[in-house]
Amino acid sequence: MTSDICSICSTDDPDKALWVQCEICGQWDHVTCVPLESLTDEDGLKTVKYPTSSRQIKRYSCSKHEEPVLELRRRAVTKRKMEEADAPKSTPKRQGLRRKKQVDYISLNEGEAKRLKDEHPHVAPFLACFKQWENTTNVMRSSELEQQFEDIKNPLKVLDPENSGMQVPLGPEGRLLTVDGVTKFLGDEYPVDVMDVQSQQNSNWTMLQWNDYFTHQTSDTRDRIRNVISLEVSDVGKFSKELRRPQIVESKDLVNLVWDRIPDDTERPKVTKYVLMSVKNAYTDFHLDFAGTSVYYKVVSGGKKFILFPPTAHNLHAYTQWCASTHQNLIFLGDELENGIAMELKAGDLFMIPCGYIHAVYTPEDSLVIGGNFLTLRDLETQLQIVEIERRTKVPKKFTFPQFDVVMGKTAEWLLTCGDEDAARLSSTQLEVLIDFLSDARAKYRPVKFSTKRDVVKGLKTELEKKAKDSTNPC
Helix, strand or coil, X not given: CCCCCCCCCCCCCCCCCCEEECCCCXXXXXXXHCCHHHEEECCCCECCCCCCCHHHEEEEECCCCCCCEEEECCCCCCCHHHHHHCCCCCCCCCCCCCCCCCCCHHHHCCCCHHHHHHCCCCHHHHHHHHHHHECXXXXXXXXXXXXXXXXXXXXXEECCHHXXXXXXXXXXXXXXXXXXXXXXXXXXXXXXXXXXXXCCCEEEEEHHHHHHHHHHCCCCCCCCCEEEEEEECCCCHHHHHHCECCHHHHHHCHHHHHCCCXXXXXXXXXXXXXXXXXXXXXXXXXXXXXXXXXXXXXXXXXEEEEEEECCCHHHHHHHXXXXXXXXXXXXXXXXXXXXXXXXXXXXXXXXXXXXXXXEEEEEEEEEEEEEEEECCCCCHHHHHHHHHHHHHCCCCHHHCCCCHHXXXXXXXXXXXXXXXXXXXXXXXXXXXXXXXXXXXXXCCCCCCCCCXXXXXXXXXXHHHHHHHHHHHCCC
């Protein structure tokens, strides 16, 4: 019998949502298949109630080694509300370990049960790769960042983040923001998407649950390594108002430039302000931010290690092949990419990632980060190239840049009607890729100042012809 089929009922029944893994051999079993007489708490006392969340489970050993033992955590719960909050709103079904995107932890780490729980199998090759590409010279002052932004191609740390215009809300009593402070801003019941680093599965928690896990548990007592990387807060009242992006981001954000200049009733994309909360040993495998967006990244507390690779033809091809591979999670992509840049971030650091960098992130200590994504006119070609990669690799819509087609359509109308200096600097190549994108039937856009999308494309082609004439007749 394989270790990803319940050893008790001999099935891989997907309707039984909660599974538990033997800490000795890695065998997966349905929680509700474990005999009730095998359930105990940390004091060795018998219990007659099955757990409803993996967070309630301390350890499990299956019947291959002894009588099965499922030991539950002792939790001091004084309010029924806390008891209800302990169970996520919806527990995701465990997917078979044989499926494409699941790491085969048992074959990778047989005999290393502790590593199954406490460390992603790619951490060791990540750290070796980090040493190979480590960089401490990509630094720049805020004034230089603003002056040289159009020519910046490499990730860099800002030496004086206090002069960047970036502001992070303070926590209660004017102290440094913490996860507990974020919880007070958002509210106990605010929903948050929590990722299990090992299984890459998401669960719906509340901030109360997450704060309990992050703030009141240690790396030794947490049942799993978890990560929050998709908590967008740009519309969260006081918190959002007190959170300010770097000034250069505000001035170069393409959505900022075009959205209100070409007004309609489409909802503005919400990708500008994220709270990222990761515990020690969290690992995010190689990825491209949606649409190849640029990123600002402020470490409030803790630390991070990044390995980043530029969007060269070689790297993008290798990344695309890796995304399509059935063995994706068994391959450390960093060994196949070129021209890496590895940088370590500490509390207080402000990090800027240009468009299109393929990157992986390791968290050496519990960390709180404020960051966000933005499109730029500067990177139009690369952004559209990466959107095409997303289409080819069938990235689900919920993981793509929201309203991207609308942003491109508004950009085209802005270029044709507003005549700004930035628009005048647009190259012929940039115009060509924008024309190709909007001419594609897959690009859905209803113009605001033109009758049809075809008219917008026609206007762009006229501008391209003008540029061609100007280049051949400079006088």
